[in-house]
Amino acid sequence: MSIIALVGRPNVGKSSLFNRLIGKRLAIVDDIPGVTRDRLYGEAEWDGKRFYLVDTGGIEASSPHPFEKAIEHQVRIALEESDGVVFILDGKDGVTPGDEAIADRLRRAGKPVVVAMNKLDNDKRDENLAEAYALGFPCVLGMSVEHNRNMGDLLDEISALLPEAEPEERSPDEPVRVALVGRPNVGKSSLFNSLLGEERTLVSDIPGTTRDTVDSLLVWKGMNLRIMDTAGLRRKSRVDGALEYYSTVRTFQAVDRSDVTVVLLDAQELLAEQDKRLVGHVLDRGKGLVLGVNKWDLLPPTEDLGDRIRDRIREELPLVRHAPVVFLSAKTGRGVQRVLPYVKTVDENRRRHLKTSVLNKLVRETLEFERMPGDGKGHFLKILYLTQAETVPPTFLFFVNDRRLVERPFIRRLDRLLRELDDFSGTPLRIWFRDRENQETSRSGRG
Structure with a gap:
């Protein structure tokens, strides 16, 4: 997945934008625990493309350099390490000499850039966008992180920077x-x-x-x-x-x-x-x-x-x-x-695949005698059918009477029983449950 860096002067809204995107969960699928307590990384998906979002604000704040060198330091790292940049401006301040210095570095590096002018809360303030266009980048938009304005448009522009995703699984002839x-x-x-x-x-x-x-x-x-x-x-x-x-x-x-x-x-x-x-x-x-x-x-x-x-x-x-x-x-x-x-x-x-007949033998001969989880009111989970839905990793689909009755200890027990059927060492197993009547599926287990 590609890395998109948020770059800009202090207090233009880099960290606020990062937190807005993560907090609103605009197709954000996960937070990645960083190496410090600061939330510097997020993993996002938009328009079918996944990417890592990096807030350079934390890097900048911890820099020992003076103000001017801190900006230079931040931009240099972003240019070296990221695949694309969101260059954030302050719509109240307009384009400052500091912004122009950053823009000059971005132009010379040839890195794909989206210019996002923040703090444009209404159409009247959008007039300030003219200054942003004057920086010479083809992609410029106005937004307001505080008011959640044009967040979707920004993610559309980020998505346009990204290459098509590399296939997650290799073809048989690949190493x-x-x-x-x-x-x-x-x-x-x-x-x-x-x-x-x-x-x-x-x-x-x-x-x-x-x-x-x-x-x-x-x-x-x-x-x-x-x-x-x-x-x-x-x-x-x-x-x-x-x-x-x-x-x-x-x-x-x-x-x-x-x-x-x-x-x-x-x-x-x-x-x-x-x-x-x-x-x-x-x-x-x-x-x-x-x-x-x-x-x-x-x-x-x-x-x-x-x-x-x-x-x-x-x-x-x-x-x-x-x-x-x-x-x-x-x-x-x-x-x-x-x-x-x-x-x-x-x-x-x-890549191991088990026959459905083997799996349902497990249901008949083992799980039929297991103590099933229940709701305490006389209703117990019943496994009706079991099949392997996918490989890489092996994914097993249990058809049940009511998936709401499934408990985590029971999932761990199923994982152990499935591993006894064949060699699954080193691979996680995915275990899904689907109600027979409404066909809704819940997914459980990562190990």
């Missing part, structure tokens, strides 16, 4: 897309180089569809793989702390593009909050998951160390009990050879 992700300094680059250096039979570098990533094609035991390296993000974030915000979004983008994501953990620290958010994003996207515990060689060896770490992961991340865990040292190469076999298995499991 398996594998994202290597994790916190800074966890060893992504070392693992990337180790995989390419030790396992490859054919490798070529090709430009990624997002900036700052280089995808490498690899053939491993007859399987075509496209390894997406996000390690460069770590190096850039060292240079400029503000880029860490964009790095977070780039990591989410890599997950979105992947079929299987390898989340690399530090054996000495294991599960930080960032790791949990990242794993949650993988599950929400329905991607395959392999957990790699790196720097294994730095821990004092004990007989039950692996079991204890697996137990801790399952305790803190109960929704990923199904995910394979690889203990490795990217530095020494120990355990690295186990990563790609797990990737292959998980990718196959995401």
